[in-house]
Amino acid sequence: MKPRRVKRLFGSVFTRLLLATLAAGLAITFTVIAGFMIIRLHTENDFKRNLLFYTEYLVEDLGDPPDEHRAQEIARRTGMVIRFDHPEHSWQTGPLPRFFNFGRAWIHQDASGMQMGSSKGHHFIRLSHAGGELIFIATRDPHHSDEAIWILTAMAVAMGAILGLAYFYIRRILKPLHALKAGVDEVGAGRLSHRIPEAGHGELRDLAEAFNAMAERLNRLLHSKEQLLLDVSHELRSPITRLKVQLEFLEDADARESLRSDLAEMEAMVATLLESARLRHTAAALSLKSVSMGDLIRSLIPEFKDRRPGVEPGPLVDVPVNADPEKMRSVLRNLLDNALKHTPDDGPAVSISMAHRQDRLEIVVEDRGEGIPAAALPHLFEPFYRPDISRSRKTGGYGLGLSLCKAIVDAHGGSIDLVSTPGEGTRVTVGLLLR
Incomplete structure (x- = not known):
C-alpha cells in the first residue's frame, strides 16, 4: 500500500472513530481486568490467612508425629496433597500436580515460621513439624485451565462481535459523508445541478x-x-x-x-x-456523427505548415467516435494554436498523438515551450482568464479559447486535462468516450 493511501486511511474520520471505539473498548476491558485483579488480590490475602488458620487445625488433627492414615482421610475429603519429609520416615498422600515445582515457586514466610507459596496456580504451606517438614498442597481443579481458555475465547469472540457491530454502525452513521464528498466532487467538476440525498436526521x-x-x-x-x-x-x-x-x-x-x-x-x-x-x-448545439479522429487530425495539420516550430503528428488511430467534427476541429485547432504561440520558433515541434484506452480515445497535444505557472493551472478553463497578466497582443486571444474547448468537450461527455511545468512545456489530454 502506498504511503499516501496509508496516510489517507489513518486520517479518515471513519478510521479515527473506529480506533476511538477500539481504544475505549480496550480501556474499559483493562479497567475491568484491573478491578478484578485487585479484588482477587484482596481475596487471595483472605484465602491465605484462612488457609494458615486451617493448617494449624490440620497439624493438631494429624498429631505428633503426624498420622499417615489420618492424612489420607483428610486428603480424600479436601482434595489436598499432604506430604511429610523426615530423615527416617517420609510419606505423601498422592501425586504432586503436573508441572508443580518447589524450586520455582513464589514463597512468603509468615511471622510464625510457616512458609506459603504457589506454583502453577497451586498454593502450598510448608512448616517444620515433629523433626521433619510437613507440606500441605491445595491443588487447583484440573479443568480450571480449560475453563479459563473457553472463557477467554468467548470474551474474544464477544469483543470481535462488538467491534464488528460498531464498524457497521459507524459506517451507517457516516454514510451521508460519502454522499457529501461525491456531491463536492460533482460541483467541483462544474455539475452544479447535482444534489445529495437529505436522508436521516441531526x-x-x-x-x-x-x-x-x-x-x-x-x-x-x-x-x-x-x-x-x-x-x-x-x-x-x-x-x-x-x-x-x-x-x-x-x-x-x-x-x-x-x-x-x-x-x-x-x-x-x-x-x-x-x-x-x-x-x-445544452449539448443540442452539436451535430453528432461517426468521425474518424485520426483522419480529422491529418486534415488539420496542413493548416499549421507555415507556423514555426511546426506540428509533428505522433501515433494516430482510426477509431470512430460519435462527435461533431467541426466542433472537435475547433478544439484541436485551438490547442495547437496555443501550443505554437508558447513555443520558441527554434524549439522542438508541437506533437499531437492518439491512444486507444479501453472505452475511451485520448488525444494528446504536447509542447516543449515556456510552460504555465502552477498557480495558474486551476483557472485555465475559466472564461477570460489568461496567465499572461499583461494581456499583450503578442500571445493574442481573450482568455476564452480553453473555456470554449472545455465547453465543447463537456458537451460530448468527454474530459480535458492539462498538466504543465514552467520551462519544460505543457501537455493537454482530451478524452472522448467510445460508444
Whole structure:
C-alpha cells in the first residue's frame, strides 16, 4: 500500500472513530481486568490467612508425629496433597500436580515460621513439624485451565462481535459523508445541478440541506453571470455591425484599417462568447456523427505548415467516435494554436498523438515551450482568464479559447486535462468516450 493511501486511511474520520471505539473498548476491558485483579488480590490475602488458620487445625488433627492414615482421610475429603519429609520416615498422600515445582515457586514466610507459596496456580504451606517438614498442597481443579481458555475465547469472540457491530454502525452513521464528498466532487467538476440525498436526521441532514442550498445559489449566480454575458454579446452585435458600415466612409486609410482590426477582434470575441454560452447550456448545439479522429487530425495539420516550430503528428488511430467534427476541429485547432504561440520558433515541434484506452480515445497535444505557472493551472478553463497578466497582443486571444474547448468537450461527455511545468512545456489530454 502506498504511503499516501496509508496516510489517507489513518486520517479518515471513519478510521479515527473506529480506533476511538477500539481504544475505549480496550480501556474499559483493562479497567475491568484491573478491578478484578485487585479484588482477587484482596481475596487471595483472605484465602491465605484462612488457609494458615486451617493448617494449624490440620497439624493438631494429624498429631505428633503426624498420622499417615489420618492424612489420607483428610486428603480424600479436601482434595489436598499432604506430604511429610523426615530423615527416617517420609510419606505423601498422592501425586504432586503436573508441572508443580518447589524450586520455582513464589514463597512468603509468615511471622510464625510457616512458609506459603504457589506454583502453577497451586498454593502450598510448608512448616517444620515433629523433626521433619510437613507440606500441605491445595491443588487447583484440573479443568480450571480449560475453563479459563473457553472463557477467554468467548470474551474474544464477544469483543470481535462488538467491534464488528460498531464498524457497521459507524459506517451507517457516516454514510451521508460519502454522499457529501461525491456531491463536492460533482460541483467541483462544474455539475452544479447535482444534489445529495437529505436522508436521516441531526447534524448530517442539516449539512446536506446546507450543501444543496449552497449548490442552488451557486447555480443561480453562475447562470445569471452567463446569461448576462449572453445578453451583452447579443446586444453588441448590432452596434458592431453599424460601426463596420460607418467605418467604410472614413477617409483616413490608416485609421480605417486600425479600427477595422479592432472591430474584427470584438466581433470574434462576441462570437466566441455566444458559442461558449450555447454549448454550456445544452449539448443540442452539436451535430453528432461517426468521425474518424485520426483522419480529422491529418486534415488539420496542413493548416499549421507555415507556423514555426511546426506540428509533428505522433501515433494516430482510426477509431470512430460519435462527435461533431467541426466542433472537435475547433478544439484541436485551438490547442495547437496555443501550443505554437508558447513555443520558441527554434524549439522542438508541437506533437499531437492518439491512444486507444479501453472505452475511451485520448488525444494528446504536447509542447516543449515556456510552460504555465502552477498557480495558474486551476483557472485555465475559466472564461477570460489568461496567465499572461499583461494581456499583450503578442500571445493574442481573450482568455476564452480553453473555456470554449472545455465547453465543447463537456458537451460530448468527454474530459480535458492539462498538466504543465514552467520551462519544460505543457501537455493537454482530451478524452472522448467510445460508444
